[in-house]
Amino acid sequence: MTQTSIVTRFAPSPTGHLHIGNVRTALHNWLWARKHGGRFLLRIDDTDLERSREDYVDGIRADLDWLGLSWDAEARQSQRFDLYEKQFEALKAAGRVYACYETPEELDLRRKVLLGRGLPPVYERKDPDAPIPEGRVPHWRFKLDHDTPIEWVDLIRGPQHFDPKLLSDPVIRRADGSWLYMLPSAIDDIDMGVTHVVRGEDHVTNTATQIQMFAALGAPVPHFAHEALLTGSEGKLSKRLGSLGMADFRDRGIEPMAILSLLARLGTSQPIEPVTDVAPLVASIDFGHFGRAPARFDEEELAQLNAKILHQTEFAAVASRLPEGVDDAAWQAIRPNIATLADVGDWWAVVTGTIAAQIAAEDKAYLIDAATVAETLDWAGDPWPQLTEALKEKTGRKGKPLFLPLRQALTGQDHGPDMKALLPLIGKERAIARLRAAAG
Ligand code: GLU
Numbered sequence: 048m049t050q051t052s053i054v055t056r057f058a059p060s061p062t063g064h065l066h067i068g069n070v071r072t073a074l075h076n077w078l079w080a081r082k083h084g085g086r087f088l089l090r091i092d093d094t095d096l097e098r099s100r101e102d103y104v105d106g107i108r109a110d111l112d113w114l115g116l117s118w119d120a121e122a123r124q125s126q127r128f129d130l131y132e133k134q135f136e137a138l139k140a141a142g143r144v145y146a147c148y149e150t151p152e153e154l155d156l157r158r159k160v161l162l163g164r165g166l167p168p169v170y171e172r173k174d175p176d177a178p179i180p181e182g183r184v185p186h187w188r189f190k191l192d193h194d195t196p197i198e199w200v201d202l203i204r205g206p207q208h209f210d211p212k213l214l215s216d217p218v219i220r221r222a223d224g225s226w227l228y229m230l231p232s233a234i235d236d237i238d239m240g241v242t243h244v245v246r247g248e249d250h251v252t253n254t255a256t257q258i259q260m261f262a263a264l265g266a267p268v269p270h271f272a273h274e275a276l277l278t279g280s281e282g283k284l285s286k287r288l289g290s291l292g293m294a295d296f297r298d299r300g301i302e303p304m305a306i307l308s309l310l311a312r313l314g315t316s317q318p319i320e321p322v323t324d325v326a327p328l329v330a331s332i333d334f335g336h337f338g339r340a341p342a343r344f345d346e347e348e349l350a351q352l353n354a355k356i357l358h359q360t361e362f363a364a365v366a367s368r369l370p371e372g373v374d375d376a377a378w379q380a381i382r383p384n385i386a387t388l389a390d391v392g393d394w395w396a397v398v399t400g401t402i403a404a405q406i407a408a409e410d411k412a413y414l415i416d417a418a419t420v421a422e423t424l425d426w427a428g429d430p431w432p433q434l435t436e437a438l439k440e441k442t443g444r445k446g447k448p449l450f451l452p453l454r455q456a457l458t459g460q461d462h463g464p465d466m467k468a469l470l471p472l473i474g475k476e477r478a479i480a481r482l483r484a485a486a487g
Pocket of ligand 1: 057060092232246
């Protein structure tokens with residue numbers, strides 16, 4: 048282990064299914080930890096007890112499992128309120144947290160007035176000695192240090208600079224005592240020793256204020272990498288794409304490795320390649336390769352990657368998911384022709400089931416010849432070249448007129464797997480019966 052072992056975390060709020068954007072963030076955190084022999088944590092950000100749901104927590108775990116993104120430890124923010132309370136009190140005592148009494152309507156009006164004057168809508172602190180409006184329960188803000196510029200070198204975006212005077216003191220706790228995301232996240236990142244925070248660039252401003260929270264809590268600031276967001280084909284991550292969960296992709300026959308292959312490199316300068324194992328993705332993750340422009344997620348690209356990955360997948364990796372009877376040879380014969388694993392069933396039915404062949408009248412006699420020749424072949428050898436060589440000699444046919452009627456008679460299709468690989472699977476008896484049936 049290196050001296051400061053790397054710790055990353057994926058921190059979803061269980062208020063919905065993981066979509067492709069969340070999974071991308073999870074993957075990059077996971078890859079980074081794995082590359083450096085570090086730890087990858089799953090932190091369930093369930094401070095919002097109203098909107099968090101247990102079935103979503105289960106769904107998040109199931110999706111990460113399906114994708115193979117194993118986590119080294121899990122924590123739930125809802126079980127950590129004591130720690131937040133303690134740190135909140137410490138920050139209050141240090142003058143870094145203060146009570147506010149404005150209503151949402153008052154804040155909104157003030158924002159509009161500032162915007163109307165062409166001014167940034169930054170929250171204006173009140174005189175701490177001002178009288179407390181009667182009957183109001185406070186909510187709480189973190190007091191930014193206006194004298195310390197906020198700076199960090201983002202692993203993706205490069206040097207970042209914020210003037211704290213241009214930022215609103217963030218609300219960290221509601222009047223009912225519930226927590227907003229900002230402070231618990233910083234407290235947890237400190238407590239869990241998170242060294243790298245990798246998340247979407249919609250969090251950049253949050254990071255600016257959280258950097259001051261780290262300092263106020265006396266902790267070193269972790270590294271940050273803010274990724275450009277994903278867009279759908281038609282612009283921003285569309286509602287449809289945002290609502291598609293991993294179950295939808297799985298039901299459509301998309302393999303986990305297709306999702307990982309695409310998301311690992313999408314928006315980076317590295318080529319997107321179909322890989323059947325995560326090792327090359329782990330080895331190549333480097334935030335220096337990530338672009339600043341939004342990356343376009345294309346479902347068609349995913350489907351193509353999926354097919355290419357299946358074409359390279361070894362039998363052992365899919366054996367348990369294949370139809371009964373499909374062995375290594377059958378898999379090798381069929382896999383170049385599939386887009387999803389479900390397609391194997393269709394081709395296996397072509398091998399073993401009943402087929403209906405459409406045969407042109409002028410080919411019928413030829414197929415009778417074929418059936419006769421088929422009787423004489425060495426079926427334990429390589430029957431297809433024997434069959435076609437013999438027929439070539441016997442009939443003088445070549446090219447398409449030689450091959451196509453055979454394919455049609457033997458499979459009921461004009462296209463499909465290599466006949467050399469397919470014919471031994473169809474086998475002698477079935478093949479002869481099909482040739483005879485087609486000859487009618
Ligand atoms: N729960 C936050 C979110 O889902 C976590 C953000 C973070 O990674 O800090 O946006």
